[in-house]
Amino acid sequence: MRNVAKPVALLAALATPLAWGFDDGSEPVVPPFSGGIELGAFMATGNTETTHIKGKIDTQHLIGNWQNQYLFETLYSEDGDERSAERYYGLVQGNYPGAGKHYFFGMASGEVDKFSGYDYIATGAVGYGQRIIDQDNMTLVSEIGPGYSYKKIDLNEDPDGEDESSWITRVKLEYWWQFSSTAEFRQLLASDIAFDGANISRSETSVSAALIGNLAMKLSYNVKYNSDPVGDLKSTDTELGATLLYSF
Numbered sequence: 001m002r003n004v005a006k007p008v009a010l011l012a013a014l015a016t017p018l019a020w021g022f023d024d025g026s027e028p029v030v031p032p033f034s035g036g037i038e039l040g041a042f043m044a045t046g047n048t049e050t051t052h053i054k055g056k057i058d059t060q061h062l063i064g065n066w067q068n069q070y071l072f073e074t075l076y077s078e079d080g081d082e083r084s085a086e087r088y089y090g091l092v093q094g095n096y097p098g099a100g101k102h103y104f105f106g107m108a109s110g111e112v113d114k115f116s117g118y119d120y121i122a123t124g125a126v127g128y129g130q131r132i133i134d135q136d137n138m139t140l141v142s143e144i145g146p147g148y149s150y151k152k153i154d155l156n157e158d159p160d161g162e163d164e165s166s167w168i169t170r171v172k173l174e175y176w177w178q179f180s181s182t183a184e185f186r187q188l189l190a191s192d193i194a195f196d197g198a199n200i201s202r203s204e205t206s207v208s209a210a211l212i213g214n215l216a217m218k219l220s221y222n223v224k225y226n227s228d229p230v231g232d233l234k235s236t237d238t239e240l241g242a243t244l245l246y247s248f
Contacts, residue, residue, distance in 0.1 A: 033070075033248070035059030038218060040243035051078040054241055067098025075239070086114040095129060103129045105143060107170075117161075117230025119152040121200070123192055125170040137179075143172040149192055149200075158231040164197035182210040198228035208245055216245040 038056040056073040070092055077085035093107035108124045127145010147170045153161040172190040179185060184207070191201040206220035222239040229235050 033059040033061050036245050036247045038073075038243040038245050040241055049078075049080045051076070053077075054243060056243070062098050065097040065099070067095040067103075069093045069095075083114070087116075088112045101131045101134065103131075105129050105145065107147075115233075116226070117154050117157045117233050119154050121149065121151045123147060123149045123168070123170075125168065125192075127170060137177065139174075139176045141172075141174045143170070145170055147192065149194060149197075151197065153230065157233070161230060164194075166194040166196040168195065169193045184208055198226050200227075201225040211244075214247045216247065218243050218245040 035058050036056075038054070038058075040052075040054040042050065042052040044050040053076045054074070057071070058073075059070045061068055072088075072090045074089070075085055075087045077083070089109070089111045091107060091109040093105055095103045095105045097103055104127070106124075106126045109122070111121045112119070113121075125145050125147025127143060127147075129141060129143040131139065131141050133140035147168045149164075149166055149168045151164040153163050155161065170190070170192055172188075174189075175185075175187045177185045186204070186206045186208075188202070188204045190203075191199060193199050201224070203223040203225075204220055205222075206218055208216045208218040210216045220239075220241050220243070222241070224237045226233075226235050
């Protein structure tokens with residue numbers, strides 16, 4: 001696993017300029033963000049002690065010809081005194097040109113999942129995207145490009161395991177449909193296909209409906225698939241959740 005930092009640093013360097021816009025070529029210009037904040041929590045006391053907290057921040061903004069995304073999400077669950085889930089995921093991506101039907105992208109992401117068999121996963125990729133459908137109430141976007149992924153093994157889960165580093169092909173498909181004035185449907189599919197090691201794929205299916213003002217209720221079903229799980233862990237993790245969504 002020598003020289004792992006070099007490919008990751010190279011891809012991060014390629015992705016970083018795509019995440020910022022410049023007014024005169026010297027100073028970054030950061031206009032007001034748009035996006036949404038999600039929060040869901042469930043806590044029970046008495047005979048059953050249960051805590052479940054889910055949060056997500058997903059923001060976008062346009063700067064000249066650049067379209068940028070900043071995403072952070074977290075999940076924590078506890079049954080009694082035993083932790084059952086703890087995950088943190090962050091992503092930054094920039095697209096150029098942001099408003100074009102065809103564009104180039106650069107992205108970098110990191111994940112810490114205490115129950116995945118890895119201490120962390122770091123990924124970077126660059127590539128090509130296309131807006132296959134681009135209407136006021138419906139969009140369909142596809143992306144594909146080369147990248148690099150490094151997975152730090154959790155030795156508590158697999159004492160004899162080895163860290164994984166591999167070039168990957170990143171593929172993403174995202175569909176959005178506003179099927180009424182107050183409700184919308186979204187489907188996200190993303191996969192990091194490794195040349196050597198585990199393939200990691202994610203899916204999020206969600207429906208949201210407006211409650212009052214900028215506040216909405218969101219129901220989502222998430223699937224995470226690992227083609228070669230660590231140790232005796234299962235390949236597929238699923239999550240069904242309900243959150244409040246505030247858009248700004």
